[in-house]
Amino acid sequence: MKRIYLILLLLIPQALKAQDELMDLLSDSTEVSYKSGTFKANRIINGHSVETVGKKNLDFVISHRFDRLNRGFDEFFGLDAATIRLGLEYGINDRLMVGMGRSSYQKVYDYFGKYKLLRQTSNSEKIPLSLTLVSGYAIRTQKTNPSLSSFDRSSYFGQFLLARKFDAGFSLQVSPTLIHRNRPDTFNDSETVFSTGFAGMYKISKRASINGEYNYVLPNQIDDSYTNNFSFSLDLETGGHVFQLLFTNSFGMTERQFITETNGGWGKGDIHFGFNISRTFSFEKKNKNKW
C-alpha cells in the first residue's frame, strides 16, 4: 500500500511540472514598463506633479479656491467668495503636454509646457526616479491704476520635478523652482526668486490618497509679509475623474501667486478650502475605430 502511495507521489510532481515547464518557457515581458500614478493628478495641489496628460487626451480642469475659513459665519467660512481657474491641458504624446488656463483672481492667463525627461521604471531599477521639466508664462490682465505695460504684468517659471514612487502607495517629489517677475508687487522683492517644493502622496485606500505640498522660498528674496505656501489635500478617484479636496493658505493658483505672493498664515486661520476636478477626454480616433 505504502509503495503505491510512493509511486503516486512520484508521479504528481512530474505531472505538475510538465505544465509549469510550458509556462516557464514563456519569457517575461521585455517591454520596459514605467511606474504609473506616482501622483494621481497633474497637480499635486497647487504645483505641478511629474505626471502629464496622456497622448491625445484633453484634460478639462476646474479649480476653485474659496475665501479664508476665518471669515467666520457671516461669510460662511469663506464659501461665499471664490476664485476659479479653468484649464485646458492636452497631451501631444505620452511625455509632452501643453496647457493653458485662466484664473479669475487677478484675471491671470497662464500657459505652460511640460515634458517627462526620465520615467521611473517599474519592472527594474534601471531608472530609479522620474524627472519632469515644466516651464510656463503668465500674464495678469486685471486693470490697475496706474496701468502697467504687458511686460510689467508678465512672469515666468521653470521647475525640475524629481519624484520617486517608493511602493504602490507612497511617493515623494522635490521641485527646485525658479520664478521671474518682471515687476514684483513689493518694491524690494527680487525679480527672480528661487524656491524648492516638497510634496508627498500617501494612499489610504485604492482610490483615495492624502497629499501634502510645501513650497519653501529661500530667504532674503521676498518681503517678510509673505509666507511659504503649505497645502494638503484628499484625492479621490471616481473612474475617469480625479477629485481633489484641499486646504491651502494661498488664494492664487499660478506659480507666481502661490509661491511668491502667498500671504495667508496657517496659524492665523487664513486657510482656503478648495477643490480641483478634472475630466479627461480622448481624441485618439484611430484607436477608437479599430474595434
Add this chain to the structure above:
Amino acid sequence: MVKKLFIIAFFCFGGSILPVEAQLYTAKNSEVDFFSKTPIEDIKALNTKSSSIINTANGEIVVKIPVDQFQFSNKLMQQHFNENYLESEKYPYATFKGKINEVINFTKTGVYEVSASGILNIHGVNQERTIKGSLTVGDGIINLNSKFDVLLIDHKIDIPKLVFKKIAEKIAVSARVTYILSKK
C-alpha cells in the same frame, strides 16, 4: 524514508523537462482585447504583447498576458486600470494554463471548434474555466480565435459604487493568436 525517497524522486523527475515528442507552437502575433459596455461609457483596451505556447503532442496550452501593456485611448483610465483594478505592479501577468479537451490531428489542415479547460489567473485569483475557441490549423501555423467573458467578482476586482454604472460587471474578452511551429 518515504520522505527521503520523495525528495530524491522529486529531484530526478522534477528536473525532467517536457516529453521528448513535444511539438511546440509559439505565438508570433497576438491580440487580446476586452470590452466593457454600459449605457454610460464603453471601455476598451488592446494588448499585443502576450505570449503563448501550444504543445500539440498533449494539447497543453499556456497564455501569459502582461497586464500593464493593455492600451486604452483614455490614459487616465489606463492608469486607474493598472493602479486600482488589476493592480498590475502586484499581479503583473494574467495567465491561462490548460489543456485542449478535443483530440485534434494537428497534421491535418482545417478549422476545429475546441475548448480548453484549465486555470485562468487574473488579479492573482485562480478560476477553473473551460474556454471555447476555434483553431485554424495550417502548415506549421495555427490561428486561435476565442471569445469569453470574465466576471469581475470571480477575480476579486471590485468597482466602487460611485463608478459602478460605468464599468460592466462582465467583461467581454477576445483573443486572436497566430502560432508557428518552433520546436520538434
